Amino acid sequence: MSADILIQTEAVTRRFGGFTALKNVSVGFERGKLTSIIGPNGAGKSTYFNVLSGAFPPSEGRVVFDGQDLAGKKQHDFAHIGIAKSFQITNIFPNFSVLENVRIALQAKVARLNFWKNRDSLKLSDEAYVLLDKVGLGALANRPSRELAHGQQRALEIAIALAADPKLLLMDEPTAGMSPEETRSMMDLILALAGERTVILVEHKMKMVMGISDRIVVLHHGELLAVGKLDDIRANDEVKRVYLGQH
Numbered sequence: 625m626s627a628d629i630l631i632q633t634e635a636v637t638r639r640f641g642g643f644t645a646l647k648n649v650s651v652g653f654e655r656g657k658l659t660s661i662i663g664p665n666g667a668g669k670s671t672y673f674n675v676l677s678g679a680f681p682p683s684e685g686r687v688v689f690d691g692q693d694l695a696g697k698k699q700h701d702f703a704h705i706g707i708a709k710s711f712q713i714t715n716i717f718p719n720f721s722v723l724e725n726v727r728i729a730l731q732a733k734v735a736r737l738n739f740w741k742n743r744d745s746l747k748l749s750d751e752a753y754v755l756l757d758k759v760g761l762g763a764l765a766n767r768p769s770r771e772l773a774h775g776q777q778r779a780l781e782i783a784i785a786l787a788a789d790p791k792l793l794l795m796d797e798p799t800a801g802m803s804p805e806e807t808r809s810m811m812d813l814i815l816a817l818a819g820e821r822t823v824i825l826v827e828h829k830m831k832m833v834m835g836i837s838d839r840i841v842v843l844h845h846g847e848l849l850a851v852g853k854l855d856d857i858r859a860n861d862e863v864k865r866v867y868l869g870q871h
């Protein structure tokens with residue numbers, strides 16, 4: 625595996641009963657880059673996301689992260705080895721403040737790394753504020769999380785995911801259900817995050833990822849249709865055909 629590749633799927637197939645949702649997908653995701661996985665409805669994007677994030681083991685093939693074969697690893701091992709995900713189903717404790725939610729996530733990491741030591745609580749709050757500022761929620765730190773708007777809840781989920789300081793951040797449709805304004809600020813946030821770590825994004829809307837991705841992976845009917853830089857994908861006739869008439 626090239627040193628530039630952080631995570632790689634090798635001939636990954638995933639079946640559900642007799643149905644094959646992913647067929648023989650081999651992709652290397654470059655370190656420090658923002659790669660988007662796109663494809664029309666039912667293309668296998670969520671299945672691929674779940675394989676990359678450890679929720680579903682592949683039926684065949686393997687996933688290699690930072691040189692390590694992930695076969696047999698459980699979902700919670702993925703967080704320990706540096707893979708974090710932010711996804712549509714919310715992870716947030718609604719009655720806790722925004723700050724508390726991030727503090728809990730930070731505490732979980734500290735407890736894991738250094739379980740005999742109580743982390744200085746002020747230091748934990750400082751770190752939580754840094755993460756909240758990063759995602760644009762610093763001013764809302766003391767609000768109960770349930771009062772946040774949808775876009776703000778997604779931003780909080782990202783702060784929670786970042787608390788583990790992951791090498792890889794996986795995001796599933798981060799702008800789903802957002803207003804145009806929320807979408808723009810989420811895209812700015814994704815770009816800022818991609819400047820400092822490897823990000824893989826699953827997205828239904830091709831337009832949304834076109835301007836921000838370093839590389840694009842296109843799935844169709846569970847198969848890899850194309851992978852490349854924006855211009856290669858734009859010029860790809862098969863991709864055009866699949867997306868014809870779509871936004």
Ligand SMILES: Nc1ncnc2c1ncn2[C@@H]1O[C@H](COP(=O)(O)OP(=O)(O)OP(=O)(O)O)[C@@H](O)[C@H]1O
Pocket residue numbers: 640643644645663664665666667668669670671672828
């Ligand atoms: N748990 C499951 N059991 C059975 N079939 C499944 C399961 N999960 C996904 N599938 C099927 O696999 C195919 C790919 O689904 P997947 O959700 O991965 O596609 P997708 O590209 O994310 O689609 P969408 O954009 O509509 O969310 C679909 O035909 C779906 O019905």
